[in-house]
Amino acid sequence: MPANPELKQKVEEVLQENRVLLFMKGTPEQPQCGFSMRVVGVLEQMGTEYGAIDVLPILDPLREVTAEISDWQTFPQLYVNGELVGGCDIVEEMFENGELAELFGVEQPKAAASTSQPEATPDPQQSPPLQVDGT
Amino acid sequence: MADLAEIERMIADALPGAEVEVVDETGGGDHLRAIVSAPQFEGKSRIDQHRMVRAAVQPRMDDGSIHALSIATKPLQGPRAWTR
Numbered sequence: 001m002p003a004n005p006e007l008k009q010k011v012e013e014v015l016q017e018n019r020v021l022l023f024m025k026g027t028p029e030q031p032q033c034g035f036s037m038r039v040v041g042v043l044e045q046m047g048t049e050y051g052a053i054d055v056l057p058i059l060d061p062l063r064e065v066t067a068e069i070s071d072w073q074t075f076p077q078l079y080v081n082g083e084l085v086g087g088c089d090i091v092e093e094m095f096e097n098g099e100l101a102e103l104f105g106v107e108q109p110k111a112a113a114s115t116s117q118p119e120a121t122p123d124p125q126q127s128p129p130l131q132v133d134g135t
Numbered sequence: 136m137a138d139l140a141e142i143e144r145m146i147a148d149a150l151p152g153a154e155v156e157v158v159d160e161t162g163g164g165d166h167l168r169a170i171v172s173a174p175q176f177e178g179k180s181r182i183d184q185h186r187m188v189r190a191a192v193q194p195r196m197d198d199g200s201i202h203a204l205s206i207a208t209k210p211l212q213g214p215r216a217w218t219r
């Protein structure tokens with residue numbers, strides 16, 4: 001099924017506005033899925049600013065959009081500079097080997113173990129939920 | 136419930152020369168992990184490598200045999216290519 005063009009345009013706009021953007025199940029404060037929670041944990045440890053979008057209210061329409069723009073339908077999805085970097089597996093692997101720090105242009109956190117707790121972290125920018133009109 | 140050997144074969148057929156291992160992560164037969172080394176990964180981004188693996192098994196995702204597939208990829212290089 002083709003993606004809703006209006007939603008697709010909104011997604012493209014949000015991708016332009018957020019250098020680092022996470023599509024996730026739930027919110028950074030209350031993740032609703034273990035994989036989303038793990039990606040949030042990585043981003044918090046990186047201390048990078050990121051936007052987060054909760055996919056749950058519009059899961060199926062959003063799947064159709066991401067299928068078209070990045071050939072990927074499962075969430076979480078982390079985008080940097082508008083490009084899909086990957087889901088939980090890829091993000092964790094790139095975090096552990098330092099590629100993510102390089103991509104973000106930040107220093108690799110000293111305790112790059114997934115079990116370590118983040119200290120002070122910036123508040124994530126929570127984007128307003130995407131709406132689909134007329135459905 | 137997926138047939139692990141069939142999944143391995145689908146990936147190996149799509150990526151000739153690849154080393155493929157598919158494991159059942161939960162024992163339920165539908166949450167799988169594929170560990171793949173393939174010469175085709177050379178020069179590709181991770182997400183592209185994952186797309187290649189996922190595309191190979193897409194029919195089994197579409198028909199519901201695989202509920203979740205986690206993927207680990209690495210380029211196949213050097214002596215490892217000769218271990219089979």
